[in-house]
Amino acid sequence: MAFSFMKLFMPKNTVFYELFEQVADNVGIMSKHLITVMNEPDFDKRQQIITQMEDIEHASDMLTHSIFTELGRNFITPFDREDIHYLASALDDIADYIYATAKKINFYRINPNDTGMQKLAEIIHQSATEVRKAVGELRNMKNMRLITESLVKINSLENQADDMYDMSIERLFAMEPDAKEVIKKREIYQAMETATDKCEDAANVIESIIVKYA
Amino acid sequence: MAFSFMKLFMPKNTVFYELFEQVADNVGIMSKHLITVMNEPDFDKRQQIITQMEDIEHASDMLTHSIFTELGRNFITPFDREDIHYLASALDDIADYIYATAKKINFYRINPNDTGMQKLAEIIHQSATEVRKAVGELRNMKNMRLITESLVKINSLENQADDMYDMSIERLFAMEPDAKEVIKKREIYQAMETATDKCEDAANVIESIIVKYA
Amino acid sequence: MAFSFMKLFMPKNTVFYELFEQVADNVGIMSKHLITVMNEPDFDKRQQIITQMEDIEHASDMLTHSIFTELGRNFITPFDREDIHYLASALDDIADYIYATAKKINFYRINPNDTGMQKLAEIIHQSATEVRKAVGELRNMKNMRLITESLVKINSLENQADDMYDMSIERLFAMEPDAKEVIKKREIYQAMETATDKCEDAANVIESIIVKYA
Numbered sequence: 061m062a063f064s065f066m067k068l069f070m071p072k073n074t075v076f077y078e079l080f081e082q083v084a085d086n087v088g089i090m091s092k093h094l095i096t097v098m099n100e101p102d103f104d105k106r107q108q109i110i111t112q113m114e115d116i117e118h119a120s121d122m123l124t125h126s127i128f129t130e131l132g133r134n135f136i137t138p139f140d141r142e143d144i145h146y147l148a149s150a151l152d153d154i155a156d157y158i159y160a161t162a163k164k165i166n167f168y169r170i171n172p173n174d175t176g177m178q179k180l181a182e183i184i185h186q187s188a189t190e191v192r193k194a195v196g197e198l199r200n201m202k203n204m205r206l207i208t209e210s211l212v213k214i215n216s217l218e219n220q221a222d223d224m225y226d227m228s229i230e231r232l233f234a235m236e237p238d239a240k241e242v243i244k245k246r247e248i249y250q251a252m253e254t255a256t257d258k259c260e261d262a263a264n265v266i267e268s269i270i271v272k273y274a
Numbered sequence: 275m276a277f278s279f280m281k282l283f284m285p286k287n288t289v290f291y292e293l294f295e296q297v298a299d300n301v302g303i304m305s306k307h308l309i310t311v312m313n314e315p316d317f318d319k320r321q322q323i324i325t326q327m328e329d330i331e332h333a334s335d336m337l338t339h340s341i342f343t344e345l346g347r348n349f350i351t352p353f354d355r356e357d358i359h360y361l362a363s364a365l366d367d368i369a370d371y372i373y374a375t376a377k378k379i380n381f382y383r384i385n386p387n388d389t390g391m392q393k394l395a396e397i398i399h400q401s402a403t404e405v406r407k408a409v410g411e412l413r414n415m416k417n418m419r420l421i422t423e424s425l426v427k428i429n430s431l432e433n434q435a436d437d438m439y440d441m442s443i444e445r446l447f448a449m450e451p452d453a454k455e456v457i458k459k460r461e462i463y464q465a466m467e468t469a470t471d472k473c474e475d476a477a478n479v480i481e482s483i484i485v486k487y488a
Numbered sequence: 489m490a491f492s493f494m495k496l497f498m499p500k501n502t503v504f505y506e507l508f509e510q511v512a513d514n515v516g517i518m519s520k521h522l523i524t525v526m527n528e529p530d531f532d533k534r535q536q537i538i539t540q541m542e543d544i545e546h547a548s549d550m551l552t553h554s555i556f557t558e559l560g561r562n563f564i565t566p567f568d569r570e571d572i573h574y575l576a577s578a579l580d581d582i583a584d585y586i587y588a589t590a591k592k593i594n595f596y597r598i599n600p601n602d603t604g605m606q607k608l609a610e611i612i613h614q615s616a617t618e619v620r621k622a623v624g625e626l627r628n629m630k631n632m633r634l635i636t637e638s639l640v641k642i643n644s645l646e647n648q649a650d651d652m653y654d655m656s657i658e659r660l661f662a663m664e665p666d667a668k669e670v671i672k673k674r675e676i677y678q679a680m681e682t683a684t685d686k687c688e689d690a691a692n693v694i695e696s697i698i699v700k701y702a
Binding site (some may be wrong): 315346356440447453455457460478482483485486 | 556557559569570573581595596649666667668671672
Binding site (some may be wrong): 142145167240246253 | 570584653658661667670671674692696699700
């Protein structure tokens with residue numbers, strides 16, 4: 061509270077915007093790669109993309125780490141410290157679950173030619189794209205309508221992901237006779253559904269940031 | 275720290291008490307419905323109750339959302355901002371896991387006529403009732419003994435839930451030959467046990483709030 | 489921010505260092521017991537050690553509880569309140585997952601004579617030992633090189649744990665025909681891998697504390 065009041069008299073530290081935008085860019089790229097992975101029938105070609113995703117994921121970890129380091133270094137932050145912490149964590153989680161999903165496909169030698177997995181990958185990509193848009197608008201906070209539109213879309217995409225997850229799990233238990241395969245595929249569907257939950261977490265933090273500066 | 279000191283000179287914002295009480299009321303109602311679900315043999319009648327629970331869960335989400343919005347809007351809060359955040363999240367999680375449990379029963383077409391599930395539903399309801407009592411006392415903080423009694427009960431109920439969970443899982447692996455059924459029922463027991471963990475989380479936040487104002 | 493600035497003029501409250509060191513000591517002892525559990529072929533002898541671990545885990549819970557109580561009581565804290573909260577939670581989680589792992593071995597009547605479980609127990613113990621070292625250095629923050637070395641080791645141990653987890657899961661799905669056994673052992677590998685994640689969480693908080701006081 062003291063914070064918010066004092067911030068009115070403070071210059072903004074732009075390093076956080078740059079770092080958040082870079083992480084959000086990486087999340088967007090990874091979500092695009094995830095769609096490719098889910099539509100690539102060849103194991104080795106999939107592995108090449110997954111390896112690229114791993115590199116991007118590591119780069120994102122470094123950026124997230126820099127955000128926390130800057131948070132420790134900077135007395136002045138553009139918005140509340142806890143919001144910076146939550147947003148950085150949410151974006152990091154999105155990247156983690158997207159990469160984990162792709163990795164598990166080859167790790168478990170799953171055939172990704174699966175409607176549920178392919179549709180969920182599309183939803184994750186759409187949601188990551190909206191997260192990137194919203195993060196990009198934080199810098200000036202001029203176009204509130206645009207941010208709000210993205211946040212609404214992210215929430216509705218999370219609901220679509222829930223329904224797709226339910227349908228996929230229902231189908232999995234009904235159609236897959238091998239319980240070990242059920243365990244593997246369920247783990248992949250769960251990671252994908254969680255990725256969209258984390259996009260919603262990011263949207264919620266962004267909303268709380270907007271509210272404070274409205 | 276600066277906060278706590280300044281708060282001594284500040285009027286209290288009562289909107290948070292009202293919102294917390296409404297969420298806690300909904301959690302209590304949902305926990306009562308969960309007992310009904312676990313004792314209703316008919317799939318369709320169960321579905322009617324589960325649909326009612328879904329509506330209450332959505333209403334609670336809106337209330338939780340209002341708490342976070344108010345947290346952003348208000349310079350003055352009745353207790354530390356992070357405690358308001360943690361308590362709102364804990365209550366929201368209790369509602370989520372109670373609804374998730376009920377939903378999974380019909381989703382997986384499980385017969386809830388199961389001692390473990392029925393006993394866990396009773397424990398969740400008792401715990402949610404104590405959470406509601408403790409939340410209600412935050413407003414005046416006059417009856418510390420009453421709050422403390424509720425917190426102690428919530429902790430002991432969480433231990434009872436752990437034991438009931440262990441017994442249920444042990445029985446499940448011993449008695450259920452179909453591994454796919456094991457996966458489904460284990461998921462339900464886990465959601466129920468987690469619901470009591472979240473009640474304990476709420477109790478821990480409430481305790482930390484009391485300590486600061488003792 | 490206001491905080492950090494004011495802290496420059498404040499005496500340090502040493503009770504937090506003592507409590508953190510005691511919790512970290514308990515985590516170290518529990519991780520040593522976990523190795524013993526994984527190398528003890530006799531069920532009853534294992535149970536004796538697991539019961540000892542349960543007592544230490546309860547003692548740690550009390551200490552963690554005291555940290556949160558002190559956090560509420562103390563206006564003056566040696567480092568940021570949220571860092572104290574995160575570090576206490578991380579150490580508590582390490583203890584929880586170490587105890588949960590040991591408990592599940594006898595609960596599921598698993599034979600711990602398993603390369604993956606034994607190697608993961610070694611990694612957890614090494615990581616817990618480095619966490620204890622780093623926590624011990626927080627008191628004076630004189631030997632930054634020593635702390636940094638521990639943090640680097642904890643991160644590399646977490647990567648080793650990930651690889652060992654992957655190898656164990658791959659082997660489990662390939663070699664174990666009984667899906668119910670797969671579920672049980674997978675749960676144990678997951679708890680062990682999570683224990684090392686929580687050590688990394690502790691390392692991350694400690695790093696953020698150091699950064700602020702560098």
